[in-house]
Amino acid sequence: MGSLEExxxxxxxxxxxxxxxxxxxxxxxxxxxxxxxILKPFDLSPEQYNVLxxxxxxxxxxxxxxxxxxxxxxxxxxASRLVDKLKAKELxxxxxxxxxxxxxxxxxxxxxxxxLNDLQVHMEGFNTQVINLSEEEVIIMNDLLDKxxx
Amino acid sequence: MGSLEExxxxxxxxxxxxxxxxxxxxxxxxxxxxxxxILKPFDLSPEQYNVLxxxxxxxxxxxxxxxxxxxxxxxxxxASRLVDKLKAKELxxxxxxxxxxxxxxxxxxxxxxxxLNDLQVHMEGFNTQVINLSEEEVIIMNDLLDKxxx
DNA sequence: CCCTATTACGTGTATATACAATTAATATCA
DNA sequence: TGATATTAATTGTATATACACGTAATAGGG
Numbered sequence: 001m002g003s004l005e006e007x008x009x010x011x012x013x014x015x016x017x018x019x020x021x022x023x024x025x026x027x028x029x030x031x032x033x034x035x036x037x038i039l040k041p042f043d044l045s046p047e048q049y050n051v052l053x054x055x056x057x058x059x060x061x062x063x064x065x066x067x068x069x070x071x072x073x074x075x076x077x078x079a080s081r082l083v084d085k086l087k088a089k090e091l092x093x094x095x096x097x098x099x100x101x102x103x104x105x106x107x108x109x110x111x112x113x114x115x116l117n118d119l120q121v122h123m124e125g126f127n128t129q130v131i132n133l134s135e136e137e138v139i140i141m142n143d144l145l146d147k148x149x150x
Numbered sequence: 151m152g153s154l155e156e157x158x159x160x161x162x163x164x165x166x167x168x169x170x171x172x173x174x175x176x177x178x179x180x181x182x183x184x185x186x187x188i189l190k191p192f193d194l195s196p197e198q199y200n201v202l203x204x205x206x207x208x209x210x211x212x213x214x215x216x217x218x219x220x221x222x223x224x225x226x227x228x229a230s231r232l233v234d235k236l237k238a239k240e241l242x243x244x245x246x247x248x249x250x251x252x253x254x255x256x257x258x259x260x261x262x263x264x265x266l267n268d269l270q271v272h273m274e275g276f277n278t279q280v281i282n283l284s285e286e287e288v289i290i291m292n293d294l295l296d297k298x299x300x
Numbered sequence: 301c302c303c304t305a306t307t308a309c310g311t312g313t314a315t316a317t318a319c320a321a322t323t324a325a326t327a328t329c330a
Numbered sequence: 331t332g333a334t335a336t337t338a339a340t341t342g343t344a345t346a347t348a349c350a351c352g353t354a355a356t357a358g359g360g
Contacts, residue, residue, distance in 0.1 A: 003296055010207070016288040017277035021181060022223065023295045028178035029347095030299050031171060031226040036348075043300045045315060045348095046175075057160070064337060071159045073172065074179040076318055080340055085315085089232035102325045102338040132300040138166040141298075143175045144291050146153055149180050150282035179317095186318075195318095195345060217309060226348055230310055235345080252308040252355045 034130045038122050042115060043089070047074070050114055051082050055092060055108035062095065062105035091115060182278045188272050192265060193239070197224070201232050202266055205242060205258035212245065212255035241265060 004023050005011060013019035035046050044052070054071050055063065069079040083106060084091045091112035097103035131138065154173050155161065163169035185196050194202070204221050205213065219229040233256060236242045241262035247253035281288065 002300065004292075015277070016285055016292055017281055019292055020281060020283075020288050020295075021277055024174070024178060024181055025223045025294055027295050027299060028174060029226070031174055033226065033348090039225065040348095047316065059318070062209060063342090064338075073158060073175045074317070076179070077316070078177050078318090078340095080338095081316085084340095097338095100338080104339070127165070127171055131167055131170060131298055133170075133294065134300050135166055137294055137297070138170050140153075141291065141294050142166060142169055142173055144283065144287055144294075145170075145177050147287070148281055148291075149177060150152070183318090190318095197346065214308075215310090224347070227346070228310095228348090230308095231346085234310095250308080250356070254309075 031130060034126070038119070038126060042119060045114070047072070047077060047082055048086055048091075049119070051079070051086060051089060052108060052112055055106060056113060056116055058108070060107075062097075062107050064097070064103045065106065066103075068106065077132075086112070166226055175293070181280060184276070188269070188276060192269060194265070194269075197222070197227060197232055198236055199269070201229070201236060202241060204257060205256060206263060206266055210257075212247075212249070212257050214253045215256065216253075236262070244281065 004019065004026055006017065007026060008022070010022075013022065017102060032046055035049075038144070039049055039107075050073060051068055054068055065079050065083055069075070069077070072079060083092065083094065083104075087094055091109055093107045093109055095105040097105045133141065154169065154176055157176060160172075163172065164233070182196055185199075189196060189199055200223060200295070201218055215229050217231055219225070219227070222227075222229060233244065235244065235246055239261075241259055243257045243259055243284055245255040245257065247255045283291065
């Protein structure tokens, strides 16, 4: 499972750039699959988990749907529908914003904070387990990824 | 748009490992969005494009649905339904396999090869444009990604 | 040869992505 | 002020992911 070539049964790539695109797509799938395995018992998708963490980061200050959208990892996602799902599970509250009735104030509930808390034990070692790199290598990779996107 | 922190409005991360997970998820979204912009005029999704390239790599030798599945970047994808979509567009053919009637032989059509050929001009510069790194950095990153997955 | 296990493929359902369109509220400015 | 533009959020539709299940064909062992 180590090399990319083996994992997707491809003998060689046109050039290193081509391999890197494929490598990033494949590694993403590897990561999300691992994340899913942890989140599944909690009945959360990775994106729902992401939204909950954004809300927790507000420390009690309400935020809007569009603000959540801006902070999401996938800008093409749909915060409105994700908020709906999380509200159905009572992990967040929606309140009409008094100063601008187009907006909706979103707040994480106690139940939402609790589920994040329960997850923390499982997430604690996740990052270092799923990423088989030294801290130095991780820092190099972060810098390269930031540069990659220009 | 450079730094991850700015892109997702997050001040800091718990540790470099945590940042790397988020960085990979965010960079994936950046890549796929760029890929989509090229593929959209050709009415192909990134996964459909991936399946077509796998078929072209066969050089005329038929392959099966499960073999396509094995080579896909996302192992949890559904090759059966993707093959259906591509057949509807007449970009591939399905033939009952004579030696094993459970299997289906899949072959890319002339039309499928033509669409890949038309795409090549647009994909030519894509990799180097979307990846703002030197070739040395790209090679380092490929090695780190291969190591990351263990 | 038959029974059982396995394999290949397809289907069903829930969730999410991608993108266009709609609606309601607010902002802008002649 | 009143017409127009902009913004916030929702909705609709097509595609894809994640995973369970179903069916038909083949393999393998008694």
